[in-house]
Amino acid sequence: METLPGKTVERLSQYRRRLLNLLEEDKEFIFSHELAEILQITAVQVRRDLMLLGYSSVYRKGYPIRKLIEVIGTRLDNVKGQNVAIIGMGNLGMALSHYLYGIRPKLNIVAAFDIDKEKIGKTIAGIECFGMDRLDSTIRTMDISIGVMTVPQFAALEVAKLVVKSGIKGILNFTHIPLHVPSDIYLEEYDMITSLEKVAYFVKELDSQ
Amino acid sequence: METLPGKTVERLSQYRRRLLNLLEEDKEFIFSHELAEILQITAVQVRRDLMLLGYSSVYRKGYPIRKLIEVIGTRLDNVKGQNVAIIGMGNLGMALSHYLYGIRPKLNIVAAFDIDKEKIGKTIAGIECFGMDRLDSTIRTMDISIGVMTVPQFAALEVAKLVVKSGIKGILNFTHIPLHVPSDIYLEEYDMITSLEKVAYFVKELDSQ
DNA sequence: TTATCTTTGTGAATCAATTCACAACTTGGC
DNA sequence: GCCAAGTTGTGAATTGATTCACAAAGATAA
Numbered sequence: 168m169e170t171l172p173g174k175t176v177e178r179l180s181q182y183r184r185r186l187l188n189l190l191e192e193d194k195e196f197i198f199s200h201e202l203a204e205i206l207q208i209t210a211v212q213v214r215r216d217l218m219l220l221g222y223s224s225v226y227r228k229g230y231p232i233r234k235l236i237e238v239i240g241t242r243l244d245n246v247k248g249q250n251v252a253i254i255g256m257g258n259l260g261m262a263l264s265h266y267l268y269g270i271r272p273k274l275n276i277v278a279a280f281d282i283d284k285e286k287i288g289k290t291i292a293g294i295e296c297f298g299m300d301r302l303d304s305t306i307r308t309m310d311i312s313i314g315v316m317t318v319p320q321f322a323a324l325e326v327a328k329l330v331v332k333s334g335i336k337g338i339l340n341f342t343h344i345p346l347h348v349p350s351d352i353y354l355e356e357y358d359m360i361t362s363l364e365k366v367a368y369f370v371k372e373l374d375s376q
Numbered sequence: 377m378e379t380l381p382g383k384t385v386e387r388l389s390q391y392r393r394r395l396l397n398l399l400e401e402d403k404e405f406i407f408s409h410e411l412a413e414i415l416q417i418t419a420v421q422v423r424r425d426l427m428l429l430g431y432s433s434v435y436r437k438g439y440p441i442r443k444l445i446e447v448i449g450t451r452l453d454n455v456k457g458q459n460v461a462i463i464g465m466g467n468l469g470m471a472l473s474h475y476l477y478g479i480r481p482k483l484n485i486v487a488a489f490d491i492d493k494e495k496i497g498k499t500i501a502g503i504e505c506f507g508m509d510r511l512d513s514t515i516r517t518m519d520i521s522i523g524v525m526t527v528p529q530f531a532a533l534e535v536a537k538l539v540v541k542s543g544i545k546g547i548l549n550f551t552h553i554p555l556h557v558p559s560d561i562y563l564e565e566y567d568m569i570t571s572l573e574k575v576a577y578f579v580k581e582l583d584s585q
Numbered sequence: 586t587t588a589t590c591t592t593t594g595t596g597a598a599t600c601a602a603t604t605c606a607c608a609a610c611t612t613g614g615c
Numbered sequence: 616g617c618c619a620a621g622t623t624g625t626g627a628a629t630t631g632a633t634t635c636a637c638a639a640a641g642a643t644a645a
């Protein structure tokens with residue numbers, strides 16, 4: 168089965184979350200234009216994405232929500248689930264832990280790492296916190312495949328080396344330092360400052376017109 | 377002057393930050409391929425972006441770093457600076473406040489808002505914290521043009537309404553709820569869960585090959 | 586039965602972003 | 616002074632993402 172384009176994966180993730188909300192208001196079916204409206208995109212875009220899942224709607228009723236959530240799940244999720252670690256339990260790490268806690272049944276946040284002795288050994292936001300010295304062994308024994316880097320910048324490069332060595336498969340990097348990792352590790356970087364500067368630029372532009 | 381494509385703006389922001397780092401190691405010139413290497417993109421990409429700035433290198437020496445930083449600045453930054461508010465001083469708001477503090481001289485984080493009485497009236501991470509009831513008036517009197525939404529999901533829609541009414545010009549939304557705003561407000565949304573699900577998907581895919 | 590309505594699924598077209606390919610150009614070496 | 620080297624700037628080509636445009640289909644109503 169073909170690997171989906173990154174953009175489509177992002178939107179599928181969004182579709183699913185919106186659909187889960189809709190379930191609560193016991194809606195059964197949804198039209199492509201309704202879903203599009205919620206996400207502020209076009210209906211064709213939605214249909215294209217769903218097309219890639221090879222799933223079809225019920226005629227003139229739209230897509231059955233429950234079924235659609237399921238179909239998205241079978242494509243996006245790993246059947247066995249995947250274990251995730253938060254690396255750096257500062258404010259950002261905490262925020263993520265809270266956000267992610269229990270939100271996706273197939274993504275289990277199973278460990279956090281920090282250097283702060285106050286935190287080590289404690290369970291914070293439902294997640295056990297280990298020292299950095301236990302990073303390698305814990306990632307291996309707990310079969311953690313995804314690491315979320317939320318350490319302060321000065322520590323980023325050093326910690327990244329450790330993480331790479333530990334045999335992790337994917338890294339989501341919230342550090343401001345762009346990382347270099349071997350090509351068998353999937354790396355996704357997000358930089359909040361860049362986002363803010365982008366907003367600032369377009370505000371400036373819109374303003375001057 | 378032409379408005380730059382969003383992608384280019386993002387990269388320019390990155391270039392500048394990397395270049396500022398390089399200054400500290402008193403490097404004077406940089407080749408396009410060096411900058412490309414740091415950001416893990418191609419040299420042509422870098423040159424294309426810089427081309428849009430209408431700025432040229434010194435022959436066979438590369439781009440003078442100091443000058444390049446300046447040129448990026450005159451294009452991205454608002455001369456007068458722009459004021460930013462953090463809306464929701466939870467973990468994520470705190471993380472952002474710390475990150476952004478002083479990092480961009482033209483982006484002044486001048487206020488934060490929260491409902492927590494413990495926080496209101498205090499100065500946290502160098503930023504004065506107000507109650508939500510003072511949101512509208514503070515945004516107006518302090519001439520805040522950018523709002524960073526870091527409130528919990530349940531509050532997102534309600535707070536967004538307030539923010540839109542306050543006459544803000546741009547919103548960076550870290551909430552998981554997609555917002556609908558009038559077209560004269562620039563909206564940038566970022567969803568951490570989607571990023572994590574994307575990493576999870578590609579880890580799964582890479583693994584099964 | 587037949588016409589009408591509405592929404593989908595998708596080929597083709599368009600628009601946007603990236604990469605290829607190379608002429609142009611100084612500078613440093615000889 | 617001339618040649619070789621190395622890097623840039625950019626037109627053209629390619630790749631990727633989005634939108635257009637419309638045939639297809641089955642439910643509904645007359």
